[in-house]
Amino acid sequence: MLKLIITRLFQSLITLFLIITFSFFMMRVAPGGPFDSERKLPPEIEANIKAKYKLDQPLVSQYLGYLSDIMKGDLGLSFRYQNYTVNELLYEGMKVSLTLGSLALLFALLIGVPLGIIGSQREESILDHLIVSTTILGISIPNFVLGPVLVMLFAILIPIFPAGGLDSFGSYVLPVFTLSIYYLSYITRLTRIGFIGIKRREFILTARAKGLSEPVIIFRHMLRGGILPLVSYLGPAAAGIITGSIVIEKIFNVPGIGQHFVQGALNRDYTLVMGVVVFYSTLIITFNFLIDLVYLVLDPQVKYK
Amino acid sequence: MRDREKEENFITTVASLFRGNAQLRVGTIILLIALIVALIVPVFSSYNFYQNDLDLGTVPPDIDHFFGTDDLGRDLLVRCMWGLRISLLIGICATCVSIFIGVFYGAAAGYIGGKTDALMMRIVDMLYAYPFIFFVIILMVIFGRNIFLLFAALGAVEWLTISRIVRGQVLSLKNRDFIKAARVSGCPTLKIIFLHLIPNCFGPIIIYTALTVPTIIMEESFLSFLGLGVQAPMASLGSLISDGVGYMETSPWMLVFPGVILCLVLFSLNYIPEGLRKKIDPVR
Numbered sequence: 001m002l003k004l005i006i007t008r009l010f011q012s013l014i015t016l017f018l019i020i021t022f023s024f025f026m027m028r029v030a031p032g033g034p035f036d037s038e039r040k041l042p043p044e045i046e047a048n049i050k051a052k053y054k055l056d057q058p059l060v061s062q063y064l065g066y067l068s069d070i071m072k073g074d075l076g077l078s079f080r081y082q083n084y085t086v087n088e089l090l091y092e093g094m095k096v097s098l099t100l101g102s103l104a105l106l107f108a109l110l111i112g113v114p115l116g117i118i119g120s121q122r123e124e125s126i127l128d129h130l131i132v133s134t135t136i137l138g139i140s141i142p143n144f145v146l147g148p149v150l151v152m153l154f155a156i157l158i159p160i161f162p163a164g165g166l167d168s169f170g171s172y173v174l175p176v177f178t179l180s181i182y183y184l185s186y187i188t189r190l191t192r193i194g195f196i197g198i199k200r201r202e203f204i205l206t207a208r209a210k211g212l213s214e215p216v217i218i219f220r221h222m223l224r225g226g227i228l229p230l231v232s233y234l235g236p237a238a239a240g241i242i243t244g245s246i247v248i249e250k251i252f253n254v255p256g257i258g259q260h261f262v263q264g265a266l267n268r269d270y271t272l273v274m275g276v277v278v279f280y281s282t283l284i285i286t287f288n289f290l291i292d293l294v295y296l297v298l299d300p301q302v303k304y305k
Numbered sequence: 306m307r308d309r310e311k312e313e314n315f316i317t318t319v320a321s322l323f324r325g326n327a328q329l330r331v332g333t334i335i336l337l338i339a340l341i342v343a344l345i346v347p348v349f350s351s352y353n354f355y356q357n358d359l360d361l362g363t364v365p366p367d368i369d370h371f372f373g374t375d376d377l378g379r380d381l382l383v384r385c386m387w388g389l390r391i392s393l394l395i396g397i398c399a400t401c402v403s404i405f406i407g408v409f410y411g412a413a414a415g416y417i418g419g420k421t422d423a424l425m426m427r428i429v430d431m432l433y434a435y436p437f438i439f440f441v442i443i444l445m446v447i448f449g450r451n452i453f454l455l456f457a458a459l460g461a462v463e464w465l466t467i468s469r470i471v472r473g474q475v476l477s478l479k480n481r482d483f484i485k486a487a488r489v490s491g492c493p494t495l496k497i498i499f500l501h502l503i504p505n506c507f508g509p510i511i512i513y514t515a516l517t518v519p520t521i522i523m524e525e526s527f528l529s530f531l532g533l534g535v536q537a538p539m540a541s542l543g544s545l546i547s548d549g550v551g552y553m554e555t556s557p558w559m560l561v562f563p564g565v566i567l568c569l570v571l572f573s574l575n576y577i578p579e580g581l582r583k584k585i586d587p588v589r
Binding site: 011014015018023026027132136137139140141142144145148149151152156235236243246247250251261262265266268273276277280 | 427431433438439440442443444446447519523526527530531533543546547549550553554557560561564567568571572574575576579
């Protein structure tokens with residue numbers, strides 16, 4: 001068990017290293033630099049700017065310097081937002097994006113899992129068909145369609161929620177709902193399939209034969225195995241919610257990391273884009289590592305091997 | 306004679322697939338209507354997708370323009386149909402790329418087995434939870450927003466699941482007698498993979514292909530919505546929606562029509578594999 005955990009940890013670190021390396025060199029081979037503009041800069045100024053951002057050094061030493069800075073937790077200076085470090089920009093955006101993302105994931109889990117369990121217990125009933133159809137609808141409506149439509153309905157036609165910004169409790173409702181609906185549907189489907197797969201197993205039959213009550217069967221016996229597919233989906237889900245939040249931030253005019261990323265990419269703000277990539281990769285890889293641990297605890301087949 | 310029998314057999318198989326399967330029927334009918342309309346309307350319409358009519362400005366839906374016009378006076382119906390064409394085209398092409406990579410990678414890993422397999426699958430695991438759309442965004446920005454790059458980039462990030470599925474199938478198939486027989490009779494490895502293993506994985510491959518198309522259409526629209534996908538004057542459903550959002554208070558039809566079309570297409574594309582799965586994979 002311990003050996004498995006250490007191997008996973010090691011693999012996570014390697015993945016992170018590869019992602020950093022790959023992104024670094026991809027950004028540097030790109031044609032066109034961040035300081036190219038219509039007006040040609042005088043050579044001395046250009047040299048000064050390059051020296052400030054260490055762009056005058058050979059590529060390899062830039063790379064090594066970047067790596068050692070990351071080790072110290074320093075993501076460098078933003079190329080475009082002068083006088084800001086990437087850390088400052090990330091910190092500002094992160095507060096917003098992570099709040100949105102975690103609220104959305106929480107909402108999706110709190111509604112999705114019970115719905116999936118209900119569907120699986122009443123398989124092929126009208127309620128179940130309704131759940132299945134609604135969830136297909138849920139994964140078919142892109143958030144960039146749902147978001148504006150919700151704004152149109154609940155902020156412009158019937159003004160009960162603000163159309164943008166994040167300054168009151170009410171202003172969280174629409175963005176969180178929009179962001180979570182796809183994952184809510186997907187989680188419902190996975191839970192339903194997981195529970196349907198497990199409810200015909202023999203140990204459930206035994207539990208029924210013993211005369212255990214339905215809630216006990218569901219929560220003591222089925223839950224553990226039934227949510228396994230869901231657990232392994234949480235990693236991709238977290239990655240997806242982070243991506244989705246780019247759109248949500250644009251629609252609802254929220255100053256999160258996603259906005260920084262798209263703007264940074266368009267402005268060729270290499271350090272900022274790298275910073276976002278590195279930060280999110282670390283976050284997701286850590287998250288996946290934790291999920292692996294949860295999986296180990298939950299899955300009896302892995303545990304006793 | 307024999308050919309005809311085969312043909313009838315094929316027709317009855319397809320017919321039995323649709324019988325008593327509302328999900329498959331509904332999905333296929335909506336999709337076919339969308340395809341036909343997308344192909345026919347631009348041909349017969351007197352408008353085209355790039356012609357501006359600035360005097361017109363935004364006009365609500367009427368007899369001349371069924372879907373109204375956009376801010377530059379372009380006919381929205383024709384633009385939506387072009388957008389639908391582009392979205393479907395990208396969906397299908399990028400899916401082909403991803404299925405090609407995924408099937409080959411998965412089959413190779415499963416068939417070779419052992420350490421190679423373990424390594425190849427760990428790579429897939431590592432890539433799995435990475436928000437790849439970031440890489441696609443960087444790629445689009447760096448190398449220009451080119452539609453062929455979009456096919457390749459989206460295809461290249463969506464092959465992971467299919468490779469896992471194919472690998473699982475190949476693992477369970479490779480010790481079956483007919484594969485052993487092929488190996489004993491000196492059939493080369495590549496031939497075994499392509500002629501004997503992959504055709505036997507077609508069921509799951511088809512279901513998963515059907516699931517990948519809507520995913521990719523969604524991703525393409527997402528990129529176009531951010532202004533990183535298909536470039537003006539060409540339109541995809543995503544860029545039309547993005548335009549529509551800007552004018553949604555004054556001319557909501559610019560958002561509603563492309564939005565509804567995209568949802569309908571995605572809905573039908575998601576419904577089809579649901580129906581297929583019931584027939585091909587009765588356990589789930």
